Structure formats: C-alpha cells, structure tokens
Amino acid sequence: MTTLARRLSTIKPSASIDISRRAAEMRREGLDVITLSQGEPDFDTPAHIAQAGKRAIDNGHTRYTDVDGTPELKQAVAAKFERDNNLRYSTDQISVGTGGKQVIFNALFALIDPDDEVIIPAPYWVSYPDMVRLAGGMPVCVECGETQAFKISPEQLEAAITPQTKCLILNSPANPTGAGYHRDELVALGEVLKRHPHVFVISDDIYEYLTYDGWAFTTLAAVVPELYERTLTVNGVSKGYAMTGWRIGFGGGPKDLIRAMATLQGQMTTNPSAISQAAAVEALNGSKDFLDEHLEIFRQRRDMCTAAFNAIDGLSCRAPEGAFYLFISCQGLIGRQTPGGEVLERDVDVARFLLETAHVAVVPGTAFGLAPWFRVSFAAATERLGEACERIAQACQALTSAPATGSA
The missing domain is CATH 3.90.1150.10 (Aspartate Aminotransferase, domain 1)
Structure with a gap:
C-alpha cells in the first residue's frame, strides 16, 4: 500500500x-x-473574449510565456487595478496564476512558516483553511454569524491577533454568503491592522463585479493606504467574465512577495495557458457591456x-x-x-x-x-x-x- x-x-x-x-x-x-x-x-464567455483566445491559437501564441504572466497581461492587470480600484502597481508588482486559487496558494506558501496563524472569518470559502494547513500554518477561524451580517468586527479581529498571527484573509463579496464590507467597515478593520504591523492581508476580491442594490465595492488597500505595502489584492476573470474554465487569476502586492510567488510557481505549474492569457487581456481591456x-x-x-x-x-x-x-x-x-x-x-x-x-x-x-x-x-x-x-x-x-x- x-x-x-x-x-x-x-x-x-x-x-x-x-x-x-x-x-x-x-x-x-x-x-x-x-x-x-x-x-x-x-x-x-462573451464572444469578443472568446475570439481573442481563438486569435491567439491562429497566430501561434501557444508556447511558454513568462512564468507569472505575459507583459501584455500584467499591463492590463495594472491598468484594471488603477481604473477600477485606484490602486497603482508596476508590472513587477503583478502576479498571474492559474486561477485566483493558485495566486492565494502561492502567497500563503511564500508567507507562512510552521505554526504561523492565519485569521479567517467564518463562514469562509472551503479552501482557505486547508491551504493554510498545507503551508504549515494554523487557521484561526473567527465565527461571524448572521446577526453581524457574516462579517468580522474590529473587536473580533483585535481579539484574534496574537504575536503568531501572520496573515488575515478577507473575502468581499464573500463566498458562501455574498456579504460585502462597506467602506467604513474596511476603514474600521484597517485601524486595527495598523496597530499590528506584523499582520499581512490577502484580500480576495474575485466577486468584485457581481454586486446588487447599489452596494459599492471597494477594497482594503484602496481605502486604507497605510496597508498597501502589506496587502496582496487578488482577483481574476472567472466569475465576473464567465471564464471559470480559462483559469486566470492575478494579484497585486509588494515586489518581494511577487518575486517569491513567481519562484514557487516556476517550480509548480510554470506559466498559465498562453491562450487564456490572451483572452484575459481582452477581458480586462475590452467592452464590459x-x-x-x-x-x-x-x-x-x-x-x-x-x-x-x-x-x-x-x-x-x-x-x-x-x-x-x-x-x-x-x-x-x-x-x-x-x-x-x-x-x-x-x-x-x-x-x-x-x-x-x-x-x-x-x-x-x-x-x-x-x-x-x-x-x-x-x-x-x-x-x-x-x-x-x-x-x-x-x-x-x-x-x-x-x-x-x-x-x-
């Protein structure tokens, strides 16, 4: 056996x-x-995006690319972050992976040492705790019930932080609840995090474009600029663009983390699909009608x-x-x-x-x-x-x- x-x-x-x-x-x-x-x-997948993938095949763009994304896609990601989120990243602050899940996985493996703690508001996406465990860390799951709209409070965050805390994973709008953090709620969480400079943040924004009733999306590094250097802002094309099978996710964050994530990815999957990357460029730069x-x-x-x-x-x-x-x-x-x-x-x-x-x-x-x-x-x-x-x-x-x- x-x-x-x-x-x-x-x-x-x-x-x-x-x-x-x-x-x-x-x-x-x-x-x-x-x-x-x-x-x-x-x-x-919208027709103009699919056509971009077909053109990539027809034009022979079917070979290896840079490990963590083509220059064209990194430029499109940087433009998206600035246009939509008021976040300015250079291309060496951008990582592209095979879906947002790989980007988060790479980040955790680059950040977490054995027994480091990672705070995860519960309910959470099912993969977060197991990714932390695989990286050798300890998930610290904080229950956030319906009476608080399934969102972690500043008091709960403060109480969960210890000297061993390495990271907070924040997902908004969230899977499985669809709950979204308002700007003032993010500011309040940011005030806690500013008091604890050893805590890094992974902000999973994959559902950014799927919002209702006038609720306004925003992201932590944009509303609390002091956290910009210790936040990885993760997104992708799967949900908003109906491109789940294309498997393209991306993140923007500090250069040293992005370099480490590229090293990890180079020893695992290497680059995401060249064809999918070409389609993702069109998704990010093209019409969103x-x-x-x-x-x-x-x-x-x-x-x-x-x-x-x-x-x-x-x-x-x-x-x-x-x-x-x-x-x-x-x-x-x-x-x-x-x-x-x-x-x-x-x-x-x-x-x-x-x-x-x-x-x-x-x-x-x-x-x-x-x-x-x-x-x-x-x-x-x-x-x-x-x-x-x-x-x-x-x-x-x-x-x-x-x-x-x-x-x-």
Missing part, C-alpha cells in the same frame, strides 16, 4: 466538489439532479430564490450584497424526521436528504465553518432554479416532528 505524506491527513476534499461528484454519479444513473453546489456562472445584462439576471434569480426559501417552513436567508450565493439557515429543520425515519441532526444530513430525496445538490454550511446552514448557487438557469426551489419545498413539507424519546 502506498504511504502518503502526513500533510495530507490535515486536509479534506472540497465539499462542493464532493457533492457535485455525487450529483454527477446520480445523473449517470439516470436521475434528474439539479446542481446548485458549484460557483460557476451559467453564461457563455455584457455585465449589466448578467447582473440583472443574477439579481432576478437572487430575489426569486430568496423569496422562495424564506417561504419554506424551517428555512431562512438574507439577500446578499454580491456574488451569486444564498446562505440558508436550516436550523428549523434540525430534529425533524424524514419519511424514511431518519432524524436530521446536522446540516450535512439536510444536504444529503435534499440530494437523495429532492435531487437537488447543495453544500452544507459545516464545510464553510458555520452550521446549521447550507449554500446554494443561483448561477444556474432560471427555470431550473425555480424547479429546485419547488423540489426543496416539497421535500421539507414531507418532514415531520421526530417522536419524543425517554423512559416510560
């Missing part, structure tokens, strides 16, 4: 990928499963699903400021009994029940560090979303109160 590295015992497979895999198995068995577990826009249409569709889906889930006895959720997720409390279902006699004791049980009974794939909140909740993605066809809501409602209606237990 193969002896695997001990480091693998500290991590687990992504829950969203695991659920999607089981849903795919059920579909192969002939079942009609609606998958709401993956964070992927259902829109095609498609965004208004995408956002309006997402907003309609968000409102439809929010109303539907809040109408189901035992479920509740808030309307998010951004992204394309609903984080749904299933506290009211805990303790109920399925038609098959199983008592739902955890959100994991609820997610399994919805998959096996309603044939709808959702991700339990336990995977995101907060229970009992589950996440659905409304980045799916509107008709299928409506059907999924109806299936979940019917499944929940079939639940009954569990029989009381105790001695006679």
Whole structure:
C-alpha cells in the first residue's frame, strides 16, 4: 500500500466538489439532479473574449510565456487595478496564476512558516483553511454569524491577533454568503491592522463585479493606504467574465512577495495557458457591456430564490450584497424526521436528504465553518432554479416532528 505524506491527513476534499461528484454519479444513473453546489456562472464567455483566445491559437501564441504572466497581461492587470480600484502597481508588482486559487496558494506558501496563524472569518470559502494547513500554518477561524451580517468586527479581529498571527484573509463579496464590507467597515478593520504591523492581508476580491442594490465595492488597500505595502489584492476573470474554465487569476502586492510567488510557481505549474492569457487581456481591456445584462439576471434569480426559501417552513436567508450565493439557515429543520425515519441532526444530513430525496445538490454550511446552514448557487438557469426551489419545498413539507424519546 502506498504511504502518503502526513500533510495530507490535515486536509479534506472540497465539499462542493464532493457533492457535485455525487450529483454527477446520480445523473449517470439516470436521475434528474439539479446542481446548485458549484460557483460557476451559467453564461457563455462573451464572444469578443472568446475570439481573442481563438486569435491567439491562429497566430501561434501557444508556447511558454513568462512564468507569472505575459507583459501584455500584467499591463492590463495594472491598468484594471488603477481604473477600477485606484490602486497603482508596476508590472513587477503583478502576479498571474492559474486561477485566483493558485495566486492565494502561492502567497500563503511564500508567507507562512510552521505554526504561523492565519485569521479567517467564518463562514469562509472551503479552501482557505486547508491551504493554510498545507503551508504549515494554523487557521484561526473567527465565527461571524448572521446577526453581524457574516462579517468580522474590529473587536473580533483585535481579539484574534496574537504575536503568531501572520496573515488575515478577507473575502468581499464573500463566498458562501455574498456579504460585502462597506467602506467604513474596511476603514474600521484597517485601524486595527495598523496597530499590528506584523499582520499581512490577502484580500480576495474575485466577486468584485457581481454586486446588487447599489452596494459599492471597494477594497482594503484602496481605502486604507497605510496597508498597501502589506496587502496582496487578488482577483481574476472567472466569475465576473464567465471564464471559470480559462483559469486566470492575478494579484497585486509588494515586489518581494511577487518575486517569491513567481519562484514557487516556476517550480509548480510554470506559466498559465498562453491562450487564456490572451483572452484575459481582452477581458480586462475590452467592452464590459455584457455585465449589466448578467447582473440583472443574477439579481432576478437572487430575489426569486430568496423569496422562495424564506417561504419554506424551517428555512431562512438574507439577500446578499454580491456574488451569486444564498446562505440558508436550516436550523428549523434540525430534529425533524424524514419519511424514511431518519432524524436530521446536522446540516450535512439536510444536504444529503435534499440530494437523495429532492435531487437537488447543495453544500452544507459545516464545510464553510458555520452550521446549521447550507449554500446554494443561483448561477444556474432560471427555470431550473425555480424547479429546485419547488423540489426543496416539497421535500421539507414531507418532514415531520421526530417522536419524543425517554423512559416510560
């Protein structure tokens, strides 16, 4: 039997990928499963961006590039940061990787020594804690419940910082909740961080363009300039541009960190796809007229699903400021009994029940560090979303109160 590295015992497979895999198995068995577990826009990549990728192939741009991005793409990224975020980076402050996940992974491996602590507000994207553990660090997960709109408070941040704290990961708008930090909230967190100069910040802004109801996106290094030199601002083309499969993410930060990240990437994947980089240049520099249409569709889906889930006895959720997720409390279902006699004791049980009974794939909140909740993605066809809501409602209606237990 193969002896695997001990480091693998500290991590687990992504829950969203695991659920999607089981849903795919059920579909192969002939079942009609609606998958709401993956964070992927259902829109095609805009035509002008796809055409840029095709031109790259036709023009023979299919060879190795610079390890961490072509000069053209780095220039486009720098222009995007200045235009959209009022952040000025030179090209040697820019890193391009195979998706935002690799950029964050590289940064953590460049920053973290054994037993360094990384503060992660919970609920969190499922990969953050495991990436920290793989880097040898200790994730310090701070629970941020619905009463505080799923956002870390300055008091919580202050209390979590120790001499061992190396980094804070901040995601806004956030996965899985869609919660976004307002400018004044970032300023307040910045005041705490200014008192602790040993704490670096990774700001994950991947959902920047997906916002609703006039909520204004901003990012930490822009509103607290004193943190510019100790912040890596991460973004990419996957979500806003419907380019998940192209796998291009990028970050802007201090030169020494960017150099270290390039060294790491050179020993792992080397450069991202040359074709994808050419398409990303067009995405960043070209027309964004498609965004208004995408956002309006997402907003309609968000409102439809929010109303539907809040109408189901035992479920509740808030309307998010951004992204394309609903984080749904299933506290009211805990303790109920399925038609098959199983008592739902955890959100994991609820997610399994919805998959096996309603044939709808959702991700339990336990995977995101907060229970009992589950996440659905409304980045799916509107008709299928409506059907999924109806299936979940019917499944929940079939639940009954569990029989009381105790001695006679």
